[in-house]
Amino acid sequence: MPGPDTRVVELRVHGILGTKPQDLTDSVASVDVAGDGIGRIVRPADRLLRPVSGPDLSAGERTVPRSIEGYVWGDMTSGGSKALWALLFPFALANMAHWMLPPTDAGTRAVRSLGAALRAGMRLAALLLTMLFIAHLTVLSLDLLASQCLRPGSGCLGAVPDGLRTAQPPRSVLAMVLVAAVLFGMSRLSAMSWRVCTPATSEAGQHAQDPKLPGAGVVRDPETSALRTLHIVAGLCTMVLTALGGFSASADPRWMGAAVLTGLCVLGVLALDDPTDSDHRPDNRFRRTVRSTLSRYTRLSLVSVAALLVLVTAPATDPLNGPLAGSGSVTGSLTLGLLLSCGYVGLLLIPTVLLSRSSWRRLPKKLRPWAGGWFAAPVLLIACLLGAGFGAGLTLTTRQALGGSEQRLPGSYDTVTLLWGTSTALLVLAGLVIVPWALLRWWRALQSESAVSPEVELLHAGRSGDQRSSERAWKWAELQRGHGHRLVLVLAGALSAGAVLAAILRLWAPQQPDWARWLMFLGVGALATLAAFLLRTVYLAVRRPGTARALGVLCDLTLFWPREAHPVVPPCYALKVIPELVNRAREHLSDPHALVVLSGHSQGSLLASVATARLLHGLDESDRGRVGLVTAGSQLQWAYTRGFPDVLGHGSQRELACSLQGRWRSLCRGTDPLGGAVTTWSRQVYDGKLLGVGFRADGTEGPLPPAARGPTGALVLGSDHWLPDPQRGPFEHRRWLAGLLRHTEYSGDPEWDRAVSMAAGLETPARGTNLPFRTTVAGSCAGAAPRTNGTARRTEPEGSTRREGTVIAMETVLEDEPPVGGAEERTGDLPRNVPEPPPPVRGDGLPGVEEDLGDGTVHEGTPEIIDPPGITPPWERGPALRPSGH
Numbered sequence: 031m032p033g034p035d036t037r038v039v040e041l042r043v044h045g046i047l048g049t050k051p052q053d054l055t056d057s058v059a060s061v062d063v064a065g066d067g068i069g070r071i072v073r074p075a076d077r078l079l080r081p082v083s084g085p086d087l088s089a090g091e092r093t094v095p096r097s098i099e100g101y102v103w104g105d106m107t108s109g110g111s112k113a114l115w116a117l118l119f120p121f122a123l124a125n126m127a128h129w130m131l132p133p134t135d136a137g138t139r140a141v142r143s144l145g146a147a148l149r150a151g152m153r154l155a156a157l158l159l160t161m162l163f164i165a166h167l168t169v170l171s172l173d174l175l176a177s178q179c180l181r182p183g184s185g186c187l188g189a190v191p192d193g194l195r196t197a198q199p200p201r202s203v204l205a206m207v208l209v210a211a212v213l214f215g216m217s218r219l220s221a222m223s224w225r226v227c228t229p230a231t232s233e234a235g236q237h238a239q240d241p242k243l244p245g246a247g248v249v250r251d252p253e254t255s256a257l258r259t260l261h262i263v264a265g266l267c268t269m270v271l272t273a274l275g276g277f278s279a280s281a282d283p284r285w286m287g288a289a290v291l292t293g294l295c296v297l298g299v300l301a302l303d304d305p306t307d308s309d310h311r312p313d314n315r316f317r318r319t320v321r322s323t324l325s326r327y328t329r330l331s332l333v334s335v336a337a338l339l340v341l342v343t344a345p346a347t348d349p350l351n352g353p354l355a356g357s358g359s360v361t362g363s364l365t366l367g368l369l370l371s372c373g374y375v376g377l378l379l380i381p382t383v384l385l386s387r388s389s390w391r392r393l394p395k396k397l398r399p400w401a402g403g404w405f406a407a408p409v410l411l412i413a414c415l416l417g418a419g420f421g422a423g424l425t426l427t428t429r430q431a432l433g434g435s436e437q438r439l440p441g442s443y444d445t446v447t448l449l450w451g452t453s454t455a456l457l458v459l460a461g462l463v464i465v466p467w468a469l470l471r472w473w474r475a476l477q478s479e480s481a482v483s484p485e486v487e488l489l490h491a492g493r494s495g496d497q498r499s500s501e502r503a504w505k506w507a508e509l510q511r512g513h514g515h516r517l518v519l520v521l522a523g524a525l526s527a528g529a530v531l532a533a534i535l536r537l538w539a540p541q542q543p544d545w546a547r548w549l550m551f552l553g554v555g556a557l558a559t560l561a562a563f564l565l566r567t568v569y570l571a572v573r574r575p576g577t578a579r580a581l582g583v584l585c586d587l588t589l590f591w592p593r594e595a596h597p598v599v600p601p602c603y604a605l606k607v608i609p610e611l612v613n614r615a616r617e618h619l620s621d622p623h624a625l626v627v628l629s630g631h632s633q634g635s636l637l638a639s640v641a642t643a644r645l646l647h648g649l650d651e652s653d654r655g656r657v658g659l660v661t662a663g664s665q666l667q668w669a670y671t672r673g674f675p676d677v678l679g680h681g682s683q684r685e686l687a688c689s690l691q692g693r694w695r696s697l698c699r700g701t702d703p704l705g706g707a708v709t710t711w712s713r714q715v716y717d718g719k720l721l722g723v724g725f726r727a728d729g730t731e732g733p734l735p736p737a738a739r740g741p742t743g744a745l746v747l748g749s750d751h752w753l754p755d756p757q758r759g760p761f762e763h764r765r766w767l768a769g770l771l772r773h774t775e776y777s778g779d780p781e782w783d784r785a786v787s788m789a790a791g792l793e794t795p796a797r798g799t800n801l802p803f804r805t806t807v808a809g810s811c812a813g814a815a816p817r818t819n820g821t822a823r824r825t826e827p828e829g830s831t832r833r834e835g836t837v838i839a840m841e842t843v844l845e846d847e848p849p850v851g852g853a854e855e856r857t858g859d860l861p862r863n864v865p866e867p868p869p870p871v872r873g874d875g876l877p878g879v880e881e882d883l884g885d886g887t888v889h890e891g892t893p894e895i896i897d898p899p900g901i902t903p904p905w906e907r908g909p910a911l912r913p914s915g916h
Contacts, residue, residue: 032089035623038096038790040084041615042777043607043641045632045663046586048104055084055100056765056777063099066227069610070102087783089792096786101611103637106224106603107585113571115585115600116564118219120417122588124159127410128152128595132379132386132403133676144382146303148375148406149595153257153299155371155410156596157264159417162364164265166421167209168272169357169440170428176205177350178437186432199345206269206344213265220258220598223250224606228613243647243689244666244682245640250605251594253302253321258597259329264295266336268360273347276359284343291336298324358440365442368414369529376407390680394712394723397667399675400515408522415449415525420564422446423557430558444542444550445532451553452528460520468513472505484715485700489745489754496756503701503755503770510703511668586633604637611641612648619653625790627658631776632705635664636678639686646689658693658789659686662776663705683708688729692749695785697776699755704773709749710734724748742780751781 044054051060057074061081064071073081084098107115131152134145179186182195194200251257267288271277274285301320348354383403390398399405422443429437482497486504490496535546542550585600592602611628618624628645630638642659649657670678687694687709696708707713710724720737725748737747743758744751757779760766765778776782787793 032092032094032792033623036094036625037621037623038087038094038625038627038786038792039615039618040096040098040627040629040660040786041611041618042098042100043611043628043630043634043638044100044102044104045630045634046583048108049102051100051102054102055098057082057098060100064227064614065102065610066225068103068105068224069227069606070105071610071614072100072102074098085783087787087790087792089787094787094790094792099614101607101614103603103607106601106606107589111572112585112600113568115219115589116568116571117420118216118599119584119588120159120413120420121156121596122584122599123413123416124152124156124410125594125596125599126588126591127406127413129591129674129677130406130409131676132383132399132406133389133679134382134386135676138385141382141385144378144385148378148382149303150300151371151375151378152406152410152595153302154296155368155375155414157261157295157299158364158368158371159414159596160261160598161264161268162361162368162418163421164209164213164268165272165357165360165364166418166425167212168206168269169354169361170425171205171208172202172269172273172347172350173354173357174425174429174432174437174439176201177354178352179432181351184436186436198347198350201350202273202347203344206273206340206347209269210266210340213262213269216265216598217258217262219600220261220593221255223601224603226606226609228609242682243643243685244678245604245608245636245643246682247677248590248592248604248608248640251592253324254593254597256321256324256329257299257302257593259324259332260295260298261596261598263291263332263336266333266340267292267295268364270336270339270343272354272356272360273343274356275348276356277363278356278359284339287335287339291332291339294332353438353440358442361440362442362445365418365446366533368418369533372407372411372414375410376404379404379407390675393680396512397680397711398672399679400672401519403675405515405518405673408519411522411525412518415453415529418446419450419557420561422450423559423561424565426554427558427561441536445536447550447553447557448535448542448546449525449528449532449553450556451549451551452531453524454552454556455549456524456527457521460524464517464520468509472509485713485720485752488715488718488720489700489743489752493758496754499770500701500755503772507701507703507772511706515669515673590633590636604640607637608641608644611637612645615641615645615657619649619656625656625658625792627660627786627789629660629662629777629786629789630664631662632664632773635661635666635708636670639666642690643682643686646686654689655691655693655791657690658695658786658791659690660695660697660782660785660789661708662697662782663702663773664696664698664708665705667708667711668706684725684729684731687725687749691729692727693789693791694725694749695751695789696749697751697753697779697781697785699753699772701755701770702773707750707752710747713747720745720747720752722747724750740781740784742784744779744781744784751785753779753781 042054051062051070051072052058052074054060055072055074059075059077059079060072061075061079062070063073063081074084076082084096086093087096088094128149131145131148134141134148178184180190180195180201182192184195270284270288271292274280274282274288280286298320302324386403390403401408425439426443426447429439482501483504486497486501490500535542589600589602590604592605593599615626615628618626628638628642630636638659639661642657645657646654666678666683671680671683694709698705698707710722713720713722715721722734722737723732724734725731726734734748737745737752740746740751742761743754746752753776755771756769757766757771759780761780764780767775767778771779784793
């Protein structure tokens with residue numbers, strides 16, 4: 031029971047696309063109470079803009095005061111010039127692919143060696159992507175503009191004076207200065223980090239003997255500056271090599287110096303390997319040597335030498351009177367190297383996945399990593415080909431804007447256009463198959479034998495209209511969550527097929543066939559459209575800040591991950607948000623009467639869960655019981671656990687649930703296409719009860735007690751609260767919204783406060799009322815009660831609570847009863863056919879249970895029956911929430 035001074039502090043975190051502070055705190059106004067203006071801590075405010083507390087929470091027979099605070103982080107990824115960050119999306123996507131690698135820290139020595147080789151391949155592909163981007167810019171500025179468009183006698187850009195056309199050094203200097211300025215901007219952006227407003231603490235990973243909690247490796251990389259220097263030096267050398275004839279060997283000292291520096295950069299990125307020790311590798315002599323070699327003075331020397339080479343090369347470039355000889359050699363070699371590095375990562379992932387499969391092979395299919403842990407390869411391929419396509423598309427678009435008749439591009443651009451033309455054609459064909467298939471599957475699901483699925487029928491018991499409207503959205507959301515990642519595989523497959531076809535025609539076909547010319551024409555259109563659309567979107571986002579929210583989605587999803595494989599990406603917002611959330615929670619926990627609940631919606635649930643794991647890791651055992659977590663519309667189970675198995679895997683989620691001991695509550699809707707269940711899986715309806723497998727409060731996982739009906743109509747299975755959508759109600763003194771809500775307005779649902787109360791330890795999950803009816807579904811045992819429609823008559827006194835006896839008995843039956851037909855029971859799965867357990871004899875007054883009333887006789891409890899029309903369902907008769915009657 032809470033003491034007289036107990037108070038609850040709810041610290042909310044919003045999701046992607048940003049959220050207004052007043053919407054985050056569910057108030058008409060809000061004010062800042064902490065933060066630095068970038069990461070803002072806000073509270074509700076009254077009309078005089080004074081901070082006020084939130085509504086009280088129910089705790090049995092009394093209420094507990096609650097303070098609501100919200101952390102607003104949307105300004106870190108959107109607004110103003112941040113729209114230009116979308117141009118670096120391929121770099122951020124390649125960096126994110128590094129975090130999608132399968133776990134290799136708990137495997138054998140061979141698995142750890144494969145993991146080190148994979149990370150080296152990722153860093154090499156990222157370096158080649160940077161070099162290819164700079165090569166495309168050099169071809170655009172030095173070759174297309176300075177050497178061809180501005181040469182003497184050219185009719186291109188007639189407004190340019192003849193004095194500039196006849197003077198070669200100014201043209202080459204201006205062209206190379208333009209590329210160097212872009213490199214300088216990339217260097218400044220990659221050196222930018224958000225200032226963390228917390229006391230100075232050492233940000234270190236967990237020890238090897240500690241349980242691996244979610245996001246344990248999401249920390250600042252101390253060697254990012256060395257990796258950034260290698261990328262900048264390699265970019266400067268690429269510019270010099272392009273101006274001096276490409277990768278063909280030359281006796282020119284400038285060429286030799288640039289080639290040596292490029293080789294050193296390649297060796298450097300291969301040698302650097304995860305200095306954060308997130309997988310607890312020992313610090314050997316080789317790694318210490320690499321770190322000492324790439325010291326600050328070494329990095330400064332490398333940049334100085336590369337800049338000197340550019341200064342010497344710029345005014346003395348080869349005669350700028352036509353296409354440069356080095357353009358085709360550099361862009362073609364880098365494109366080929368990029369494809370080979372992606373193939374290397376994809377091939378090396380196969381044995382790594384096979385050797386690491388023991389860590390997830392016992393999990394149900396819907397909890398296993400995407401593509402068996404091989405998902406990092408297609409994401410890396412998409413990132414690399416998007417980067418190559420954007421650079422080529424920018425050059426092609428510029429040539430078309432200049433006239434396109436006299437300017438010639440290297441032959442490697444034909445390969446890129448053929449690649450994208452083939453991929454575009456395959457994607458169009460795939461769309462003609464996938465879209466009808468998805469619509470047909472959705473239609474067949476709606477036209478199945480049962481017009482309404484058992485889950486929807488149980489959740490919206492007694493409301494046929496809500497059942498019909500919810501069923502369509504439920505099926506469509508299931509289709510998107512279950513097959514959305516396959517679209518990434520389709521895109522990667524189309525790009526791979528285009529790359530293979532382009533490579534074959536480039537190497538073995540001296541002349542392009544006619545059908546290939548049509549594909550190249552399609553590729554030119556696709557690349558020009560890609561570049562023009564992205565540039566126009568960025569321009570509109572800078573001019574109209576409201577438009578930047580769409581581009582902010584790219585940053586919200588990719589910039590959560592720190593710089594690891596590619597350093598030239600915008601700053602990671604998680605490195606600021608998570609420490610400040612932990613620090614704010616610690617400030618409130620300094621009050622011994624305070625209970626802190628971190629709550630997050632959508633992407634905010636990822637931030638809140640990682641912050642909770644960090645907070646628990648640094649607290650004493652006595653203070654951990656005052657911390658709770660609420661997630662809503664979360665992608666933790668169906669997306670992040672499967673897409674990032676090493677950092678956010680199933681095992682780390684189980685450890686977090688064990689540490690919270692039942693104080694992790696998750697709100698989910700079946701109609702939500704972006705969010706889903708977090709702590710339960712293998713759900714099924716049997717005999718009118720929602721059963722499933724999930725995390726238990728004692729730290730184990732297995733079959734759970736049947737779901738309990740809450741006072742607002744929600745079904746509480748384990749730690750997951752399945753909300754009815756549309757909502758029940760309206761309720762007095764409650765905000766109510768009609769229609770399907772899907773991924774929005776979770777905090778406005780009346781079940782939100784109940785989940786916060788449970789996460790704070792003020793209410794136990796067994797408080798829900800009994801299920802309203804008994805249902806026979808397909809595959810159930812003979813002799814079960816027939817299916818009925820309607821609502822059940824209440825058989826308990828109003829306001830009574832469900833006790834632990836029945837749920838314990840049900841859990842015992844689920845664990846001890848073998849499946850029907852002698853089938854072997856799999857770990858983590860419920861048998862599809864479970865015999866109906868005998869009614870337990872307990873004095874809890876539940877339907878169908880023999881009860882001793884104290885008069886010496888034993889009476890059989892009345893079974894659940896159907897209420898007459900017009901009777902209010904029992905879960906809407908709670909003492910705190912009553913129907914308004916409107």
